[in-house]
């Protein structure tokens with residue numbers, strides 16, 4: 001199963017976000033989408049997930065396993081594609097366990113609802129995100145970071161092939177950023193594909209094997225992390241001076257100075 005874009009162009013009146021983007025994202029890959037605020041990262045995540053119609057002429061420019069996401073049944077799509085948006089539409093009034101259990105909804109096999117496997121996978125996802133002691137707390141009482149971990153746990157319980165994640169590390173402290181990135185890396189090694197919007201380049205450098213850079217004028221650079229993540233591309237992308245620092249064979253990128261300030 002492959003997620004593909006073919007000549008994908010995204011724009012709002014007066015603003016071109018990307019032009020003729022052709023991408024192939026395969027199971028086992030972990031992609032970082034990088035770029036300045038407002039360059040179109042969220043819009044691209046929406047387009048990849050079928051939340052935004054993108055047709056060029058008679059052809060659809062986003063395909064999952066050869067079919068536009070809009071043509072999948074919602075249940076079948078939810079078994080294969082998990083999406084984390086930056087903001088959640090609406091509030092959930094149940095507890096953390098009930099919230100994470102929603103991830104199993106596309107997998108329900110019979111009219112009696114969730115079975116022991118669904119319940120077990122929910123508990124394991126809660127445990128993996130270190131939320132066991134909060135499982136019976138109303139979701140609305142959780143802190144920002146705890147709630148973000150519950151959102152990751154829901155996706156983990158959903159077990160899709162594709163994960164589209166818009167700023168999955170938002171609100172997380174350093175330990176839980178590491179927990180989340182380690183989990184994402186493990187999911188990719190088990191055959192899932194992950195596409196995530198990140199603002200911290202060091203996580204992209206360490207855990208993602210592919211990078212997509214969205215520039216302000218619709219120009220895009222994509223490819224292996226090894227080839228694309230370098231000082232000159234990043235300085236052009238973020239419009240500031242950046243230094244590369246190597247620690248324990250890992251490449252980190254530190255913002256140094258603002259040109260002209």
Ligand SMILES: Nc1ncnc2c1ncn2[C@@H]1O[C@H](COP(=O)(O)OP(=O)(O)OP(=O)(O)O)[C@@H](O)[C@H]1O
Nearest residue numbers: 012013015017035036037038039040041042043044
């Ligand atoms: N409905 C809309 N109508 C017009 N312009 C829009 C609309 N939605 C978004 N935009 C603009 O399109 C651009 C891309 O928005 P998008 O949310 O994809 O950016 P982003 O790269 O995710 O930004 P951030 O890093 O701040 O989250 C922004 O300049 C935004 O103001």
